[in-house]
Amino acid sequence: MSKNILVCVAWPYVNSEPHLGHIAGMNVPADIFARYHRMVGNRVAMVSGSDMHGTPTALRAVDEGVRPEDIAFKYHEIWADCMERMGFSYDLYTHTHTKIHEDVAQDVLLTLDKHGYIYEDTQLMPFSESEQRFLSDRFVEGICPACGYDGARGDQCDDCGRTLDPTDLIEIRSIRDGSTPVFKETTHLMIKLSAFQEPLEKWVGDKNEWRPNVRNQTIGFLNEGLHDRAMTRDIEWGVPVPKDRFEGYDKKRIYVWFEAVIGYFSATKAWAIDSADEDDWQEFWHKPDAESYYFQGKDNIPFHTVLWPAMLMGYGGLNLPTDVVANEYLNLDGQGFSSSRNWAVWLPDYLERYEVDPLRYYLASIMPETSDSDFTWEGFFAANNNVLVATLGNFIHRTLTITTRNFDGKVPTPSDLGVQDQEVLDACSQTLDDVAASIETRRFRRALYQAMELARVGNRYLDAEEPWQTVKSNPDKAATTLWTALNVISTLRTAFYPFIPFSSDKIHNLLGFDGETASDGWRTRAVEPEASLPKPRPLFRKLDPEIVEQERERLLAQQTGNP
Template sequence: MKSLKNKPENILVCVAWPYVNGEPHLGHIAGNNLPADIFARYHRMAGNNVLMVSGSDQHGTPVTIRAKEENTTPKEISEKYHNIWSETFKDLDFSFDLYTKTGTENHKEVVQKLFNLLNEKGYLQEKVSKQPYSEESEMFLSDRYIEGDCPHCPSRTKGDQCDNCGKDFEPIDLKNLISTIDNSKVTFKETNHIYLKLPEFQEDLNKWIKSKSYWKPAVKNQSLGFLSKGLIDRAITRDIDWGVEVPIKNYEKKRIYVWFEAVIGYLSASIEWAESDKNISNNKDIWKEWWQNPESKHFYFQGKDNIPFHTIILPAILMGSGEYNLPYDVVANEYLNFSGKQFSKSKNWAVWVSDFLKEYDSEALRYYLTSIMPESSDSDFTWDSFFESNNNELVATFGNLVNRIQSLIKNNFDNVVPNFEKIDDKDNEMISEIKRSYESTGNFLEKRQFRNSLKEIMNLAKLGNRYIDQKEPWATIKSDKQIAANTLWVGANLISNLGVLISPFLPKTSLKISSMFNFGNVIPEWKYREAKSGIKINNISPLFKKIEIEK
């Protein structure tokens, strides 16, 4: 692992902006928020300059639909669910430097400025097109809210790609169209819109994506596949009255399309953070260190359905501006399913985070979701595997190791880390394994391989349990107290460093272990942390609770 401490890097951690038309479920957490938080926490510990931002997408069509269902306004519904999402992220200990929303004045100004900049550079143009329209609802519809007969196969489908045959089409090619909102008939009406000239970026995007040797194959292949079809101009305005206003004449009744303005949220959030009291540097231009310093690295944590927006659309906007850094990596995960079926807000097939946290601990959830994180293929949440994860791994392996060593030191050395003398080969091997774990775990974290990094830590805990079993300090204390002291000095250092290694994954657990050794209520550095002889150990309650399973 390279030494990050010698030369701190600027790491921008960008997390997908959720539509706030409902409460968050576990699929939202496992796909992008949890891996982003682990990654940000690790890089802070490694001494890097980390800025982690995201926010609520308040302007998507799903928000306006939910507002109609609840007989309220989009503003009220988006504020309601924005607050719920914000609180949920706090409950899960996500370490956002700023979690904001697209409804701020700052976001509007940044989006409009970028819109005008692209317009001045000739990357925008006005076109007349026919768009789906519901006479009954008196509104234009986005592709996701129309359904009709596929022009390529005998199936009913939505949007601009058939769910059955997989072929693309223009929505106007669908037959027997209806609105999925109210089943009303859909026609097409002419309307003026502003388009982004994506074809002008085709060649540069192709070269840029091909150069990304470290991207996940699924991300790179999907992006190149998207490009291989040939980019077309895409509308960046819509006939709606909810969203960011279009900053040109005759567009007062239209708004900027959410797919354009939401991806600019990473930039607007960075600027908002820099101008807020959360920025302790007092340098309001410090956001430029992440956005305009070419050595800075941007990491975008997304679900696989969001890949083209962050490998094609956002980079095109940034290229067109000529002012900002492009993504370094788009860390897209597959889907987390629930008992074999995809999580779905609309179908109410989900485990809602708020319900989960009423019954179970957030650390148990963070651990389990990391252990099954859908990094390269879809994974499945089941209650049985969650219970097994908590009871057999957190409680029986990690928690038991800490409890055993703490009890032995308490009962035999008055809660003081004992002195060591002439430690043997097994003791030295255990200390070496602890130090080696920093490199192996760190290497996996650098590569965004979170499941493997967690396995490394749990393997160290398992090795620690075997070490204690083999050394039998409860027996040697009766025959040779110094050998027992050596064993428990190693054990104390094992606990101390497991507390450091587990910190990006289980921050509360890490702080409990720090308090055990009086290390203070601070995030540790990513390096070996010695529990020196003579340190008074504070008794802590068991780190994890066994879940009693009803039969």
């Protein structure tokens, strides 16, 4: 029976171009998951987009002397283009500066207010005397009171993940000029998070299938006790506070932590409208058997396991997350990706020089599922040449070459299957079952390994059967061997589709299949004897070993400003 699967991907700030650290732990696993579920026949809505109102965007606008919307739309277009070129199969990739998002965010606020979860309170907030303005979120930094990290922001510590208020910071300073702000009173709307302590504890207590890092961080957050939290800020860039309900908020906006997560809800509604059935969003948000999966970085865990579920509980009638799939960090040559230090492999730059699927494959193979992992150009080179070219590509190319050369460019007709032939075909069925089970339980590295292991089985099978020899002495046996190997290729086409879809489509065409890979379902499409095969061509491009040193030099040159 078909299921409704909502795939929600973290909303990136649009203050810079995307780099590999942005996509490795969120977009890549989300797309693997979404593509698989579509193939097995489930209805999928995969949504995300740009967080237009994040403080980093406003900060960059101040630095460049332009409007925040100028920065936001500039980088949103770059992000959207990269998402498409990477083959991330979003049903809607939008942004939070839309009318429908504003309407939905305001509706959530008003509904929470109606249900008694919103109130006004006077707070002390940092104020810059030199700039004569309140400093919110990332406009201030200081020492984290929980872990001692010097560089924690006014909303969160990146080192330990704790959510913060500016008053929590030790030795607080302005990010703009390093001055020490004074604290002044200002009125804000508050959400009664404390009211959701017990419901959230009960809900999280049942989530034994969550990854340990997600569950442990969430339980630790709840054990500290939930405190009511401001959900407006003294800024003029963002979603307006509803004027007909709240007075005196003309120069305040809904706090981005509150409104950005609502983007999953508003984007699903926008997708439904675009799909010509504006009520279709309810299939994913109201139906009790619908499932929703949130793909995040580890710094976003409490926002999606505590704050967003609390908002959903307070709103009422909407499904809570089935799972929050949070990955650890991807590093670059042993150091954290850093936009400010230009220590990054920028995605637009990569796409100008290399193909998509080798990157998708390598990022999936080193996905930081349970601990931080490391992108290196040596690793990328090895994954491309030693695995994609030498293992997967080699098996496919030599099978097709031997077949077309010896059987008039057609699929051979098999004779009776031997024990080895049947074992290989059984391995095909088992591989699809194993890969499916791993993807469904969000173990993507394991799933990728299982898919590649079938290519290794295929290579060992060819080496043992030697069809290039038996075609001379026993053509019927060679025909059976190659027919079996072609079915292995068909299985690989399916098993790898969630990971490297462009290559799977190439395999589909190399087998002479009509239609599309995605529409064939999660199965081995049997090759038909006597069907014509196109002329074989290599699936992957072998890289020159020199690229490793060239890319290292490029990285170092970026940091000195001489790329």
